[in-house]
Amino acid sequence: MTKNYDTVIIGGGTGGYVTAIKLSQLGHQVAVVEKSSLGGTCLNKGCIPTKSFLKSADVINTMKNADLYGIAPNEPSVEIAKIIERKDEIVNKMQNGIKYLLDKNKVDVYEGTATVLGPSLFSPLAGAVSVSYADEEKESDILVNDFVVIAAGSKPAELPFMPFDGKVILSSDDLMYLEDVPKKIAIVGGGIIGVEFATVLNAFGSDVTIIEASEQILPTEDKDVAQAVKKSLTESGVTIHTGVKLSEEGTAVKDDSVSLQIDGAETLFDKAVVAIGRKANTAELGLQNTKVKLENGIIEVNEFQQTKESHIYAIGDVTSSPQLAHVAIEEGLIAAEHITDNNPLTLNYSNVPRCIYTSPEVASIGHTTEALKAQNTDFKTHKLPLSSIAKAVIEDGGEGFIKLNVSPSGDILGASIVGANATELINQLSLAKFMDASALELSSAVFAHPSVGEIIKEIGLDAEGIAIHV
Numbered sequence: 001m002t003k004n005y006d007t008v009i010i011g012g013g014t015g016g017y018v019t020a021i022k023l024s025q026l027g028h029q030v031a032v033v034e035k036s037s038l039g040g041t042c043l044n045k046g047c048i049p050t051k052s053f054l055k056s057a058d059v060i061n062t063m064k065n066a067d068l069y070g071i072a073p074n075e076p077s078v079e080i081a082k083i084i085e086r087k088d089e090i091v092n093k094m095q096n097g098i099k100y101l102l103d104k105n106k107v108d109v110y111e112g113t114a115t116v117l118g119p120s121l122f123s124p125l126a127g128a129v130s131v132s133y134a135d136e137e138k139e140s141d142i143l144v145n146d147f148v149v150i151a152a153g154s155k156p157a158e159l160p161f162m163p164f165d166g167k168v169i170l171s172s173d174d175l176m177y178l179e180d181v182p183k184k185i186a187i188v189g190g191g192i193i194g195v196e197f198a199t200v201l202n203a204f205g206s207d208v209t210i211i212e213a214s215e216q217i218l219p220t221e222d223k224d225v226a227q228a229v230k231k232s233l234t235e236s237g238v239t240i241h242t243g244v245k246l247s248e249e250g251t252a253v254k255d256d257s258v259s260l261q262i263d264g265a266e267t268l269f270d271k272a273v274v275a276i277g278r279k280a281n282t283a284e285l286g287l288q289n290t291k292v293k294l295e296n297g298i299i300e301v302n303e304f305q306q307t308k309e310s311h312i313y314a315i316g317d318v319t320s321s322p323q324l325a326h327v328a329i330e331e332g333l334i335a336a337e338h339i340t341d342n343n344p345l346t347l348n349y350s351n352v353p354r355c356i357y358t359s360p361e362v363a364s365i366g367h368t369t370e371a372l373k374a375q376n377t378d379f380k381t382h383k384l385p386l387s388s389i390a391k392a393v394i395e396d397g398g399e400g401f402i403k404l405n406v407s408p409s410g411d412i413l414g415a416s417i418v419g420a421n422a423t424e425l426i427n428q429l430s431l432a433k434f435m436d437a438s439a440l441e442l443s444s445a446v447f448a449h450p451s452v453g454e455i456i457k458e459i460g461l462d463a464e465g466i467a468i469h470v
Contacts, residue, residue, distance in 0.1 A: 001139060002122065005031045007147040007339060008129045010114040010285065013040020014047075015316040015328025016151035017098055017107075022336040024105040031143055032107055033114040033131050038098045040153050041317075042325040044091060045173045050196055052087040054357050057203030061359060068397070078204050080181055087176070110141060116148065116312075118289030126290040127312055147311050147339050150299065151332065152285060154278035154317035159188065161248035162274055168258050170273045172197065182206050182270045186260055188246065189275035190217030192356050195229055197273060198238050199358045209239040209269070211262060216242055218356070221416070222368040224383070224403060228418045229358055232399075236359075280318045303346040305335040313339065327352055350414075353430045355423040360400050363426035365433060366414030372405055379405050379413055382439075382462045384455060386419040388469045391450040395420035404459045410438035415459075421452045428456055439463035 007023050009016045012034030020030045037044045059076075066073045102109055112131040122128040122144050129143040156171035158164055164171045172193050181204045187194045190212030202208045210217060210233070216226040217240060230240055241262050250261025258272045280297045292307040292314075293300045299314040301307055307314055313335040316328030330347050337344035356362035372379050382405075387398030400419025407413055415429050432442055442460030447453050461467045 002142045002144060003031070005029050005108075005143055005145045007031075007149060008033065008114075008143045008145045009149045009151055010116075010129065011040060011151035011153055011281075011316075012038040012098075012109065013151060013153050013316070013328070014042045014325040015153075015332040016040065016149070017102060018329045019149050019151060019315065019332030019336050020107045021101060021105045022333055023339065024107055026336060026340040026342065028340065030105075030107045031110060031145075032102065033110045033112060033129060033143070035111070035113045037095065038102075038109070039091070039095055041155075043094055043098075045176050047325055048094060049087045049091060049176050050172075050200070051357060052090050053083065053200045054196065056083045056086070057200045058359065060203045078181060080178055080204065083204075084177065110143070112141070113284075114152075115284075115286040116150075116290055117142075117286065125311065126309060130286075147313065149305075149332070149335055149339075150282075150285065150307075150312065150314040150318055151316050151328065152281040152318050154280050154323060156274070157277045157279045159246070159274055159276065161251050162188070162246075162253065162258075162272065164274070165253075168253055168256065168271055170271055172273065172275055175273065184269050185209070186211060186258070186267075186269040186272040187275055188272055189277070190214070190240065190242065191220075191275065191277070192218070192354075194273075194275040195233065195356065195358050197275065198233055199236075202233070202236055202238050207239075208237075209262075209267070210241065211244050211246065211260070212240070212242045213245045214242065218362075220368075221354075221356075221362070221364060222403065222414075223370060224401070225362055225364065225416050225418055228360075228400065229356070229362060232358065232360060278317060278323055282318050304338040304344065305331050306338070322349065322352060322354070324352065324354070348434075351430060351433045353426040355426065357423060360396060360419045361422035362416070362418050363422040364414070364416040365426055365429050366412065367405065368414060368416075369403075369405060372413060377407075377413065379407055380463075381405050382459055384459050384462055384467070384470055386452070386455055388458065389450075389452060389455045392420050392452045392455065394450075395452065402455045402459050404439065404463060406439045406463050410440050410463065412437065412439060412442075417455075419452070425453055425456065428453060 006028035009020045009032045012032045020032045023030045063074045063076045110131045112133045115130045117128045118126045127148045131141040184207040187210045190210045198208050218226040252259040299318050305313045315331035317323045334344045353365045383403045386392035386400045392398045403416045405414040439460045447457045
């Protein structure tokens with residue numbers, strides 16, 4: 001059956017459904033094609049489920065260390081089935097919310113697989129979308145449109161000698177459905193996904209080893225941040241190896257275990273999680289039928305998310321931008337406004353916050369110290385301990401720090417926070433950078449007392465040479 005729309009969105013993940021709603025608000029008749037579950041990776045297998053797990057891990061750690069708060073500590077019994085059940089309840093609740101929002105905004109949803117067609121009798125331009133269904137007896141739909149937005153997301157990347165089997169070699173997706181807690185597990189990759197799952201599995205009772213090829217975990221983050229996370233994980237019992245590149249020769253996968261050669265010694269694990277990054281879902285979209293340009297599976301776009309086919313846009317993980325849900329959302333809003341001739345503001349990626357939900361939390365924005373040095377940028381670094389703030393001491397003993405890199409004129413070039421509520425505090429610095437606030441203006445704002453956020457005012461004061469509490 002052939003149906004007509006102003007815009008068709010391929011992918012109903014975080015970026016896709018937000019784009020659909022925005023376009024509907026701007027007057028477009030919109031369809032979303034989603035082959036799996038609304039909410040995409042973020043809601044179903046990424047951001048939200050992992051934060052549910054991390055909350056459970058936080059409760060476990062609080063119970064174990066309750067004596068820090070004047071309460072007798074307790075060794076909790078971890079019931080993984082109930083932890084999974086709670087995660088599923090949260091995901092289902094949020095999914096229902098997305099369905100409600102799409103219905104409210106009169107967006108049609110097709111539960112099938114999208115393929116972009118080339119020029120045909122349906123359209124003289126490439127871009128009509130064919131929707132096929134798992135039920136082969138169901139007739140395919142052809143969605144004729146004026147615009148297409150590709151928001152197909154990504155999937156976990158494999159190592160060629162450690163393909164996912166869902167049993168011994170696991171992806172981050174597989175961890176969503178654990179039936180039991182592994183006794184001994186390797187995490188290959190010490191990036192954000194790796195350290196977050198190390199935090200979770202360690203709290204659940206696993207003997208966790210992180211194996212990272214770079215010389216530090218979190219290789220794209222500030223060195224001070226990476227060192228703080230490494231210290232925390234190590235103190236909690238996680239083993240960390242950096243500068244280690246696994247090989248096919250040093251890897252032996254069996255039915256119930258995997259042996260890995262690390263620093264010349266063989267170590268046996270019950271399971272291994274491969275968390276080396278993610279791969280864009282572009283291979284089966286039919287883009288060979290279009291003039292859309294790809295490089296290594298990544299779609300090339302301009303600042304308005306347009307591809308080489310000006311009526312086809314792409315957002316999120318299928319492009320070269322940071323693989324973050326909030327980036328996909330902003331790119332989707334930019335695409336929607338550009339499609340409807342509303343002159344959107346383009347996204348300054350140095351203003352995008354990055355969050356890591358370890359214990360303690362980590363958040364950053366802008367350039368790292370190492371990146372600024374590599375660019376020969378003139379800047380000064382200011383660093384304060386969170387222990388100077390009473391509310392941070394109350395929360396977790398004041399563990400962590402804030403670090404601010406500023407230009408000679410006081411512009412905020414980058415910042416990192418390690419400690420209590422870091423992933424919430426970073427939003428204040430994100431707003432400050434977006435509004436082009438200086439360190440002086442940070443120091444001039446009024447912050448509630450007592451609050452962990454007072455550290456932001458204090459670092460602004462420190463940048464001006466007039467810190468009060470240090």
